[in-house]
Amino acid sequence: MMSIVEFFKNLPRKQCASCGHDIEEQADCYGNVCDDCNHPAR
Numbered sequence: 830m831m832s833i834v835e836f837f838k839n840l841p842r843k844q845c846a847s848c849g850h851d852i853e854e855q856a857d858c859y860g861n862v863c864d865d866c867n868h869p870a871r
């Protein structure tokens with residue numbers, strides 16, 4: 830049986846839906862875009 834740690838290890842890395850850059854430890858409220866693409870000034 831897969832442990833909870835292994836489960837998270839096997840999750841695909843989140844990538845920005847706009848530029849494809851890896852997203853690291855972001856809250857779900859950011860959606861699927863990185864900080865750069867989610868920046869309010871852009």
Ligand SMILES: [Zn+2]
Nearest residue numbers: 845848863866
């Ligand atoms: Zn991006």
